[in-house]
Amino acid sequence: MRVLHIVTGLASGGAERQLQLLLRHLPAHQHCEVVALTNPGTVAAALRAEGVTVHHLAMRGNRDVGALPRLVRLIRSGRYDLVHTHLYRAGLYGRLGARLAGVRAVVATEHSLHAGVIEGRPVTRGVKGLYLAAERLGTTTVAVSRQVAQTLHAWGVPPARVELIPNGIDTARYRRAAADRAVTRHRLRADLGLPQGSWVVGGVGRLVPGKRFHVLLEALAELDPAARLVLVGEGPERVALERRAAELGVRDRLVLTGERDDVPDLLAALDVLAAPSTEETFGLGVLEGLAAGLPVRHSACPALDELPPAAAPQARRIPSDAAAYTAALRELRLLDDHRTEPLPRPPAVGHYDIVRVAADLGALYDRLAPA
CATH class of the missing domain: 3.40.50.2000 (Glycogen Phosphorylase B;)
Known part of the structure; x- marks a missing residue:
């Protein structure tokens, strides 16, 4: 055929x-x-x-x-x-x-x-x-x-x-031995200019208004100075996001990677995945975060809405505003102090x-x- x-x-x-x-x-x-x-x-x-x-x-x-x-x-x-x-x-x-x-x-x-x-x-x-x-x-x-x-x-x-x-989701790309993951994490943090001991929030997706990445910038400004934000993707909102980061005084704590084809590796460098978009029709980035063993905070993920809560206990849905993300990320930071081991892979990942x-x-x- x-x-x-x-x-x-x-x-x-x-x-x-x-x-x-x-x-x-x-x-x-x-x-x-x-x-x-x-x-x-x-x-x-x-x-x-x-x-x-x-x-x-x-x-x-x-x-x-x-x-x-x-x-x-x-x-x-x-x-x-x-x-x-x-x-x-x-x-x-x-x-x-x-x-x-x-x-x-x-x-x-x-x-x-x-x-x-x-x-x-x-x-x-x-x-x-x-x-x-x-x-x-x-x-x-x-x-x-x-x-x-x-x-x-x-x-x-x-x-x-x-x-x-x-x-x-290509679940096989996210499976890696602990030693390999640790090496990848260290290498990519160095490549991205991230301090090895920093606590890193990540977002994945095109830099467009619907992804609402400005919410994460506003939350970053309220987190402790050791926190960093990595946005994986490219798009027309890049300049506006850089400008907003400068206004908030966090430009030096923001990393914009541009288009990348090594997302599974990049996720190993993160501590949490945040997805403030409210316009998702599936929520692929959320599933990628779960496959990488990250805790996830999101505002829309129809893929998870179709499954019971036990299918993804590491993911929590919160409102798409800076206050909600600031509170959720602070809570995770307290629970997750320098955790480097991935969380168990939830059933939702295998389902998709x-x-x-x-x-x-x-x-x-x-x-x-x-x-």
């Missing part, structure tokens, strides 16, 4: 990293290629290094309709049995392009949809109308959480057209193992486009 994944871009965001993970674990008989409409960033380079063919459509913007004929030609020449789209723009152009190219099995994964927000942007009447028109061109829409599925149903997408397949998730997606492919 030949499968083409169409994605808006391949910078190091959650949906892009999720696609990379899936391609490593889908069944061997499903040969996958990828096309990025624009911005073939660090994930494109990583995919190519792993032997995946990555095409770049060089689309100039949302209204670059000239990209559609190029996409149709690429799909036809590749003789793909199934097309799978990821993210809003790719969903619009990809589903239409697949239909025009004669592909009958068309899947779209909805990674980031709330009642009034899609991929961090407000949903206007026009955006919603285009989304629903494109959805009807597909075969199945994959929702990464029940929250996303419920939003799709509320928008009028028939339940029979929605398949619930959550995001997954990428091996199981990829097998479910592969089975969906087989049902829609049998070999």
Whole structure:
């Protein structure tokens, strides 16, 4: 079976990293290629290094309709049995392009949809109308959480057209011997300029307003001077976060790593993961923190909301404001004085193992486009 994944871009965001993970674990008989409409960033380079063919459509913007004929030609020449789209723009152009190219099995994964927000942007009447028109061109829409599925149903997408397949986490990448973890922790703290004895709070995700990382800066200003904050990711809010840190007098205690592909290693350098976003449709960063053996404080994680509390006792949901995070982090600091050993891996991590998730997606492919 030949499968083409169409994605808006391949910078190091959650949906892009999720696609990379899936391609490593889908069944061997499903040969996958990828096309990025624009911005073939660090994930494109990583995919190519792993032997995946990555095409770049060089689309100039949302209204670059000239990209559609190029996409149709690429799909036809590749003789793909199934097309799978990821993210809003790719969903619009990809589903239409697949239909025009004669592909009958068309899947779209909805990674980031709330009642009034899609991929961090407000949903206007026009955006919603285009989304629903494109959805009807597909075969199945994959929702990464029940929250996303419920939003799709509320928008009028028939339940029979929605398949619930959550995001997954590569749990094997977070398993490491105690000695190896200690070496990694020491090395990365030195590389990042963190004092070895400092207490380090971390956040993972794109630097965009919806992640609300400014809340962590405000909490950092109230913590003792030995505390540090590491934000793993890149995005348009970088300058604003640096400015806010300077205003609060904590710029020298903030580390911005930029895009990184060694998140499991970076998490070993942290003492706690904090996730103040209120707009999550899954909460992948929270699960990564749990897989790394960290205590987690978060404000939204639909992936955990779907499981009993005992599935992740190290995680606690708190309001997304500076006072709540300051109190929670102070409490952890008192309980966690220079702890270097990871916490036990909770059941939630195994539940979302990428091996199981990829097998479910592969089975969906087989049902829609049998070999």
